[in-house]
Amino acid sequence: MVIVTIILDYTIGVVVVKACGLVVEYNPFHHGHYYHVHKTKQITNADCIIAVMSGSFLQRGEPAIIDKFHRTKAALEKGVDIVLELPYPYAVQSSTLFAKGAIYSLYEIGVSEICFGSESGNIADFIDSYNFLKKHQVKYDTNMYRFLNKGYSFPLASSKAFEIIGMKQVDMVQPNNILGFSYVKTILENRLPIKPRTIKRIKNHYHEKAITNKIASATSIRKELINNDWSQTVGQTLPKSSVQQLKKYKSITNQWHTWESYFPYLHYRVISMSTEELAQIHGVDEGLENRIKKTAIKAKSFQHWMEQIKTKRYTEIRLQRMFTHILTNTTKKEMEPFLNMQSVPYLRLIGMSETGQAYLNHYKKEIQLPLISSLKNKFRSLLYTDEKAMNVYYSILPSEQREKLRKQEFQLPIIL
Amino acid sequence: MVIVTIILDYTIGVVVVKACGLVVEYNPFHHGHYYHVHKTKQITNADCIIAVMSGSFLQRGEPAIIDKFHRTKAALEKGVDIVLELPYPYAVQSSTLFAKGAIYSLYEIGVSEICFGSESGNIADFIDSYNFLKKHQVKYDTNMYRFLNKGYSFPLASSKAFEIIGMKQVDMVQPNNILGFSYVKTILENRLPIKPRTIKRIKNHYHEKAITNKIASATSIRKELINNDWSQTVGQTLPKSSVQQLKKYKSITNQWHTWESYFPYLHYRVISMSTEELAQIHGVDEGLENRIKKTAIKAKSFQHWMEQIKTKRYTEIRLQRMFTHILTNTTKKEMEPFLNMQSVPYLRLIGMSETGQAYLNHYKKEIQLPLISSLKNKFRSLLYTDEKAMNVYYSILPSEQREKLRKQEFQLPIIL
Numbered sequence: 001m002v003i004v005t006i007i008l009d010y011t012i013g014v015v016v017v018k019a020c021g022l023v024v025e026y027n028p029f030h031h032g033h034y035y036h037v038h039k040t041k042q043i044t045n046a047d048c049i050i051a052v053m054s055g056s057f058l059q060r061g062e063p064a065i066i067d068k069f070h071r072t073k074a075a076l077e078k079g080v081d082i083v084l085e086l087p088y089p090y091a092v093q094s095s096t097l098f099a100k101g102a103i104y105s106l107y108e109i110g111v112s113e114i115c116f117g118s119e120s121g122n123i124a125d126f127i128d129s130y131n132f133l134k135k136h137q138v139k140y141d142t143n144m145y146r147f148l149n150k151g152y153s154f155p156l157a158s159s160k161a162f163e164i165i166g167m168k169q170v171d172m173v174q175p176n177n178i179l180g181f182s183y184v185k186t187i188l189e190n191r192l193p194i195k196p197r198t199i200k201r202i203k204n205h206y207h208e209k210a211i212t213n214k215i216a217s218a219t220s221i222r223k224e225l226i227n228n229d230w231s232q233t234v235g236q237t238l239p240k241s242s243v244q245q246l247k248k249y250k251s252i253t254n255q256w257h258t259w260e261s262y263f264p265y266l267h268y269r270v271i272s273m274s275t276e277e278l279a280q281i282h283g284v285d286e287g288l289e290n291r292i293k294k295t296a297i298k299a300k301s302f303q304h305w306m307e308q309i310k311t312k313r314y315t316e317i318r319l320q321r322m323f324t325h326i327l328t329n330t331t332k333k334e335m336e337p338f339l340n341m342q343s344v345p346y347l348r349l350i351g352m353s354e355t356g357q358a359y360l361n362h363y364k365k366e367i368q369l370p371l372i373s374s375l376k377n378k379f380r381s382l383l384y385t386d387e388k389a390m391n392v393y394y395s396i397l398p399s400e401q402r403e404k405l406r407k408q409e410f411q412l413p414i415i416l
Numbered sequence: 417m418v419i420v421t422i423i424l425d426y427t428i429g430v431v432v433v434k435a436c437g438l439v440v441e442y443n444p445f446h447h448g449h450y451y452h453v454h455k456t457k458q459i460t461n462a463d464c465i466i467a468v469m470s471g472s473f474l475q476r477g478e479p480a481i482i483d484k485f486h487r488t489k490a491a492l493e494k495g496v497d498i499v500l501e502l503p504y505p506y507a508v509q510s511s512t513l514f515a516k517g518a519i520y521s522l523y524e525i526g527v528s529e530i531c532f533g534s535e536s537g538n539i540a541d542f543i544d545s546y547n548f549l550k551k552h553q554v555k556y557d558t559n560m561y562r563f564l565n566k567g568y569s570f571p572l573a574s575s576k577a578f579e580i581i582g583m584k585q586v587d588m589v590q591p592n593n594i595l596g597f598s599y600v601k602t603i604l605e606n607r608l609p610i611k612p613r614t615i616k617r618i619k620n621h622y623h624e625k626a627i628t629n630k631i632a633s634a635t636s637i638r639k640e641l642i643n644n645d646w647s648q649t650v651g652q653t654l655p656k657s658s659v660q661q662l663k664k665y666k667s668i669t670n671q672w673h674t675w676e677s678y679f680p681y682l683h684y685r686v687i688s689m690s691t692e693e694l695a696q697i698h699g700v701d702e703g704l705e706n707r708i709k710k711t712a713i714k715a716k717s718f719q720h721w722m723e724q725i726k727t728k729r730y731t732e733i734r735l736q737r738m739f740t741h742i743l744t745n746t747t748k749k750e751m752e753p754f755l756n757m758q759s760v761p762y763l764r765l766i767g768m769s770e771t772g773q774a775y776l777n778h779y780k781k782e783i784q785l786p787l788i789s790s791l792k793n794k795f796r797s798l799l800y801t802d803e804k805a806m807n808v809y810y811s812i813l814p815s816e817q818r819e820k821l822r823k824q825e826f827q828l829p830i831i832l
Binding site: 264265267268269271272273274277297298299300301327328329384388391392395399400403406 | 680681683684685687688689690693713714715716717743744745800804807808811815816819822
């Protein structure tokens with residue numbers, strides 16, 4: 001779960017409209033997400049909640065269990081007013097780029113505050129951490145470099161470097177804290193007119209695998225859905241709107257999207273690529289192409305492949321992201337413009353409530369970027385990478401279902 | 417069915433060994449093929465029959481119904497003594513390159529005569545045709561160019577140009593005649609020390625779709641196998657050795673290899689490639705990349721895709737070859753060395769009889785090229801494209817079967 005809230009004071013005529021943005025994945029939308037929306041409204045008095053959500057593939061480098069449209073519907077029914085899709089080139093990335101894409105998307109749509117879920121719920125910790133790191137940046141970088149050279153993974157090297165400089169304010173091992181810190185860093189470093197805030201997460205840990213509570217982790221919910229489909233346990237962790245959308249999607253596709261369902265394609269692609277071609281894919285660095293080719297041929301499943309390929313240096317998440325880029329054929333060349341851009345190139349609108357629609361009607365003329373509401377739009381070519389990822393996402397389905405679901409991209413945004 | 421016989425007189429000590437080569441696909445090995453082997457031995461008095469056979473993918477741009485090893489075993493049991501694999505870069509090509517790869521492979525292994533199946537069975541027709549064409553080459557080329565510019569397909573433009581120059585000796589509409597003519601042309605044009613011969617084909621046409629006789633076309637046999645599996649009709653068209661190998665292969669894989677089984681991979685690959693990337697694939701010419709992309713997204717099956725994409729200009733066979741190169745990711749760059757080479761780069765030995773083994777033991781030292789008998793061989797990197805095609809060929813199978821069948825590539829050649 002990735003949550004951020006961004007709040008904007010924007011004067012429409014004489015009325016001040018408070019619009020709040022959330023950085024989310026909703027994979028799937030559960031009670032914890034609803035709590036976040038609800039709490040955000042409560043502490044900010046926001047009139048309009050704007051979420052920027054990963055689309056077909058997610059930050060940890062995996063397919064979303066159901067598509068973005070059905071996840072969007074579930075969220076709109078539980079109080080979110082606008083859902084923007086975080087473009088693929090930012091969505092399937094480590095925290096820095098992910099945060100850049102998300103924060104700038106919300107910035108461009110006009111918000112002025114953020115608030116994300118964290119273990120402590122204390123925003124001062126994050127701001128202090130940022131200032132503390134800035135002061136000790138050289139020492140941090142030196143140690144980071146040293147640990148990476150020792151063969152440590154990026155997250156481990158980073159948390160060890162934080163330990164050495166004596167960062168105590170935020171536990172930089174928790175994924176949510178790392179993301180929250182990246183949001184704060186993006187805002188402060190770029191002097192964005194956004195005030196960061198955080199709310200305390202409740203009752204579950206990001207990686208928790210079993211459902212122990214009505215507020216369960218998305219990981220445990222997905223596990224339950226994939227293994228046992230609709231057990232009673234899983235039902236109680238989800239708002240009715242989410243259950244409806246999950247069931248609706250499953251009735252069309254007759255399957256959940258998991259890495260295992262894409263394994264034959266990933267495997268086929270790798271065995272038919274040269275190492276030189278693999279090295280052109282975003283995320284295939286440091287000679288990893290040889291390791292990928294070597295382990296591919298005997299891979300029996302995605303899980304089995306992962307076990308063969310992972311090392312101390314490359315975490316499963318890092319490799320999952322790389323595999324996602326191979327699956328979607330996302331090249332280094334294709335990523336370049338996104339990496340070199342100050343902001344994001346466009347906003348992709350997936351759905352909105354009446355409140356969201358009213359907000360957009362008023363604020364639209366202030367938006368500097370193309371606001372793309374359908375692939376029919378004249379800016380379609382900007383979304384080349386997103387459209388490709390979407391086509392790959394649906395490619396595991398029979399042609400009839402594939403066509404039906406793809407059509408959503410060419411329709412007007414969902415309006416609740 | 418592609419059949420050629422090449423005969424060599426080679427003195428081993430004081431014994432003259434007659435070695436004959438056949439250009440074949442054996443998809444699958446049927447009574448017509450046996451007749452060809454038998455008749456070849458009869459008219460040539462050959463001691464040793466050498467076949468050069470397409471491997472995983474065939475001249476018409478389709479997967480072989482079962483793998484090359486099982487087809488080889490069937491052939492060895494019916495009188496073929498050596499089976500060489502025609503390298504993929506020659507196998508999946510129009511007649512000129514196909515003939516170049518096949519004839520040079522047999523030339524390099526030392527043969528001195530060829531004899532292929534044709535409608536007339538009269539070799540003088542082919543030699544006369546070659547000389548006739550040489551005399552009218554300019555007129556032929558001019559008309560060929562004119563018809564191609566009119567939007568005619570290559571085969572149609574070619575047969576019309578032949579008509580205009582008044583070529584009467586050989587009917588250049590029959591696929592077998594076109595191939596035979598290409599063999600003769602390759603030999604005469606390059607002054608290879610090989611005497612071409614032909615035998616008259618019996619009782620079936622290349623494209624015949626229904627089984628009407630014990631000697632049936634491979635097309636009709638495949639159709640029967642795919643639709644009705646082991647009907648009584650199909651059994652009578654195949655030698656026992658072929659039935660055994662087909663049954664053995666099917667018991668491992670539980671399926672026949674058809675284009676439809678590769679359709680999900682082909683479709684997935686195309687939707688995740690840019691038009692620029694597609695244009696780098698061998699066979700994707702003249703802006704076809706746009707037509708491929710345009711028709712891909714709605715394709716329901718391979719057959720359905722083919723119906724959408726084919727035009728007057730592009731025959732199904734031409735497009736099937738192109739699709740094979742996309743499926744196997746065979747790039748223009750990768751093909752370059754093969755196109756620019758005078759001969760072939762290596763000989764790949766798949767299997768042999770005791771006679772074949774004896775022949776090779778004696779003749780081996782005369783062979784100028786690497787004779788590769790296993791992928792374990794130090795020349796493995798030469799076979800990059802073949803290995804890739806083989807991996808793609810098996811990629812539709814579950815990992816256990818895939819591994820089992822792949823292993824054959826790393827073992828010693830089959831010895832009967």
